[in-house]
Structure formats: C-alpha cells, structure tokens
Amino acid sequence: METTLAPGGVATDLLPSPQPVQLLDPDGVLVEQAAGNHQYTAPSAERLLELWRGMVIGRRLDVQSTALTKQGRLAVYPSSRGQEACQVGAVQAITGRDWMFPTYRESVALFTRGIDPVEALTLLRGDAHCGYDPMAHKTAPQCTPLSTQLLHAAGAAYGEKRRGSDAVALAFIGDGATSEGDFHEALNFAAVFSAPVIFFVQNNKYAISVPLAKQSKAPALAYKGIGYGVRSEQIDGNDPAAVLAVMDAAVEHARSGHGPFLIEAHTYRMDAHTNADDASRYRTADEVSAWLAKDPLARLQTWLTINGHLDEAAIRDAEQEGEERASDLRDRMNAEPQVDPNSLFDNVFAEPTPQQREQQAMVRAELEADASYAEEESR
C-alpha cells in the first residue's frame, strides 16, 4: 500500500484512529461507528459466540493454572485474567497455516491455538523449556527475553512470503516490551521487507510494577508504528468484538501483501504480574475494581444473551466444558513429570561434541552409582 500524505505531511493511512476502536461498550451494547472515525463493523454472531466460548474456557484454565502454583504443581504462572479478549480474539483471527509468536503470558492464547494445556504449561512447570512441537503447531516457544521474538516473527513472515505462501505471523508483546530495542528493529525490518506480520501489543498498563506513564511518552503505543511506515491501530482490548474486527482487518492487510500491522490493545491485567508478585505495592484496589467493571467476558456474554444468541443452557454447557478441561488439567498435572538427566546432552548440537560425550559418560556413571547405592540401601 502506498502511503499517502495529508496536506500537513502526515501519513494518514498509517495513523491509528484517535480513540481506541470500540464496538461493544462495557454494558454490552453495540456502539458501531461511535468511538473514533473508524471503519470497522462487528463480526458475525457465530464468530462472537465462538470467541465467547473460547474466553470462558480460557479463563477457567487460567484460574486453574494460578491455583496449580499454590499446590506447587507449577513453579510460576503469569496470569492473563482480564485479557481474554486479546488472547482468544487474536488467535481466532488467524488460521493453522499462520505463525504465532507468544510470550510467557500467552498461555490462554496457546490453549486457544489448540495446544494441549499440559504441553503449554511445561515451561512454567519447570521440566522442559518447551512442551509442544513448535513446527507442528506453527507456534514458536514462549519467549522469555522481552521483544526478541518479534524479529523471529518478522523473519518467519518474510520467509513465508518468499516461499509464495500467504501465511502471516502473529506476535504478542506487552506494553513494557515496546521500550526494548528489538521491538523497534522488528517494526523496521518488517516494514522494509514488507513482511506479513501482526504485532499485537497487549497494553495491560504495567511492566511488572512500572506503569505505562514511566515507560513511554507516546500519545499511544500504536503511534510508534507510524515512524516505521507500519499501519497501526489502537483498540479497546476488553472489547472482544473490536479485537476480532481489527485483527480481521490486520490479517487481511498482511495476507494481501500490504506488509506489517501494529495493534495496541488497551486492557488490564487483573491479577499480579505472576503469582509471585505483590501488585498491592504498586496499584490501588479502586483501580482494579474500576477495570473489573470492564470485564471482556461479561461484556460479550451480556450482548449475546440480550440478542438471543445465548441462553442459560448454553452458558452452563460452556462452563461445564471449562470445568472438565480444568479438572483434566489438574489430574494430569498431579502426575510427577519424569525428567531423565541422561537427556541433558541431547539437542545441544545435532551431534554432541567430544567434550560433551565425556561429560555425559560422567553423568551416566554418577547416576548408575546412585542407583546401585539406593538398591543396596533398600536391601
């Protein structure tokens, strides 16, 4: 897409709408075309219903995952409760042929992607770095160093383009991570190579304890796209309809060869950074309860119910499925993971170095000695 300059020299087609795009207000009322001068229309009721169901299940699994930390089954868990519209909506807008580049916070996005929750939680459980097959799911390992995966997303998106495929890449990051250098390099690379990648910023207002005001002076994080020539948009990230509608537009933009797209979703992390963090040290209870009133799940459920797409039975059915998936997760997490120390030297290189072989022999001898000692003790 050729960028067009308005008389004032502003690249108008790159600019996000002045207000975050909102289609569904906190009371569950459709406010199409009301906020900002945007062009988006609400997705079909079927798609919103599917999105709602994904959010119900996602939230239940998220709450279950936090509970698993209390039982010592997960070493740590970064919750995304309150961010379900982003986690589920963004993923539902892409297909199996597209790539996804998640961070540590994207467990619900991984569940939505169809990855087995036990596999998705392996990193946080602590028995392996990545429990799923990234190539089979076209989903990169959850990334811990901030923003670094955005460059991988740009490269993969460009690789797909070079292969003649129309697959796109969806990359998640948080608000704090937009300060990292790799965020800027990734936007620039993606723009220069016209790579079909969607950068999805979940602005959940805090980077651990640091509020957005201390992170960036930009009028909105979405404005960071314009300097790189990247089409950008800001949305109400607690509005599932807006997330899906703008993601659809972003996917269409990237898939049809117009290059990258940056979305800033204004949302809120209802829980602390992780279960190990004390959020009361840096934010007030009033702030949290104000955001509770903007709950994305309740909002969509209200609209679907009022408009006759959802009844008590359907709600019970979705909740029932969430319950079953949560109890299945609980049961399977109760099994002690088997981690074999002999595997430590696997997959560092395709073939171990001579030095690694020596160390591996040492570890094996130690394990054998331990085993025979234990056997003797038990006699």
Add this chain to the structure above:
Amino acid sequence: MSTVTMGNALNQALHDAIAEDENVLMFGEDVGTLGGVFRITDGLTEEFGEERCFDTPLAEAGIVGFAIGMCLTGFRPVVEMQFDAFAYPAFEQINSHLAKMRNRTGGKVTLPMVIRIPYAGGIGGVEHHCDSSEGYYAHTPGLKVVTPSTPADAYSLLREAIADPDPVIFMEPKVLYWSKADLELPVQEPPFGRAAVRRKGTDVTIVTYGPSVPTALKAAEAAREEGWDVEVIDLRTIVPFDDETVVESVRRTGRCVVVSESQGFAGVAGEVAARVSERCFHSLEAPVARVTGLDIPYPAPKLEHTYLPGVERILDAIGRLQWDDVPDLTHAGASA
C-alpha cells in the same frame, strides 16, 4: 593452480553454496551492491539477484533475529556482521535464541545458519574494529566456533559451516584476508573438530588458531636457530575442540605454549592450557605457558604492535620452558 587469497576463497565458498542450494541466502550490512566492506560478498547480488544476497537495515540484532525466523521456514541464511565489536548488539539474539533453540525445543527447531564475523587486529583499525570475541561465543553451548587460517581452510570450513545443521559463528581473521595460496577451488579439507599440524616438531608444541597461526609459524622458524624444534597446531575449530591432536602432540614434546590474540584472562587460551594440564600432566616438562593479547581493550592502531602476541614474546615463552627446574612464567605471556 591459481593464486587465491583468503578473501577470494570465502567469496567462492559463498558463491558455490548459493548456486548449489536455493535455500542458502546471504544478507547483512552493505553486502549487496558494495559486496561487503571487505568485498567477501563481491558479485553475489550481481550474479544471483537481490533475492539471494541483500542489504538489510543497519541493525545487528535485527539481522540475526530475522535470520532465525527465516530458518523456521526452511532457509539457511548466512549473515555478515560488519566488524567484530558490532556483533555485540546481536549478542542477545545469538546467546539467548540462536544457541539455545535446538535444545529448548527438544530438537524440533533447528537453526542452520552461519554468522560471519571479520575479527581480530593487525590491520590498524580504529576502535571497535579489532576485537577478538571468540571467547564469548565459545563459552556458549550450542554454537560452533570456526576460524580458518589458510585460504583452503577458509573455503572448506565455510562450505561445511553452511551445510552444518547447527549455528556456526564463523570468525574471519581480517589480517589474513589478503594472505595467498596456490590453490584449485573447490577443495575439501578435514572436517570440523580436526586440528591441523601446520609444522612438525619434537621439543615444544604451540597450540594456536586464526590470526596467530602465521606468527606462530614464524616463531617456530626463528626457534630453530636456538636449537628448538617446534610443532605448530592450528585448531581450525575452537568448538568442537580437538583434544586428541593437541594431547598427542604435547605428550610427545612435553612442552606447550598456547598463543592467542584475544585478551588472555578467562579466554580460549586459558581453556586450552587447562585441558593440556589435565591430560598431559605426567608428560609435561614445564607448566603450560600462554602468550596472548594484553588484558586491556584493544589499543589504538599505533600501539597495536605492543598489544599483539608477536614472535619475540612467543620465543621468550619457549625459552622459559627449557630450564630443568620449574621456570618462572610470570612474564611468559600477557596473562601467565
């Protein structure tokens, strides 16, 4: 036979790899029209087009991270870092992702890419153009670290690096880009993990690599006048490391000097010295000596001759290993 410089050999290796495998790509800063600041990619864009050899934005983390993503879709990128010290912005991508991805994913994601880094000094470069950074990479499991010292090795090792299933940090000694050999390309030299005995000898083993190999050979020639018959081993690949050749040699000669241009403290030379001490203790007639760069940032060009481990310092170290009683190695090498 024709006369080939190391630069020519590297260029030919890239040329042949790109011609043979459509998944091989070359990219970096100024590698396109210009052919790289050292002309190692000369003519590649002209012959194969911008799709196969192209310029990127000026961002090292970007180049490496982007290449990692391209590997996911089946490409085998070769990227150029313009100079040693300018690879540091990419260090996080190299250390946190490139080196670890195979392991992190249980072997499901492999990253067959090569990072070419012109490195080390001796060319009168201004600040940040002469660093020896091999120690950082060698310290990171998951990276192979390769450094040729001859045009034949430059060709053969680069072809092997590009074909390798793992990431390879390919360190090119800048000072040797113009070194020449009579050679018919393509050539196939011994594989990764095999050191080369560049000179046979019976009294002392010098273990070295990359830019220091010619200096060590000169020192060996000079040592003959003192009556010392010096063996010179060129590691060729630092990772994987060839214990076998090194140990066999030192057990025979009983004396060992490790020569490396990088700062000595906590460096590759110290690793080699420790390995030799552990494995050859009963054969050693004297402690293992190191002759390395000084433990200072690489100095301004007018002082680099003082910094670089030269023939004199190597001869001095050899001399100190000849006494029957335990020699004083205090000044044998910069970091001894």
